[in-house]
Amino acid sequence: MTPDERTPERDWRRSSYSSDNAACVEVRFASGTVGVRDSKDSGGPLLAFAEPAWSHFVAGLGSAPR
DSSP states (O other), X not given: OOGXXXXXXXXXXXXXTOOTTOOOEEEEEETTEEEEEETTOTTSOEXXXXXXXXXXXXXXXXXXXX
């Protein structure tokens, strides 16, 4: 994602499981790409994944042993 794709801020979503200590990440879905950033540093670096890669990652979380 380019810096221009970091906006608007309203498109970023935080997990409903996150707590008030802000120890979480935020995600944004845009143009076939999923952006991931640190909620404490919204202007800092971010990771970008293709939607299929993100879907595979999230599906794997549900099958991980606890």
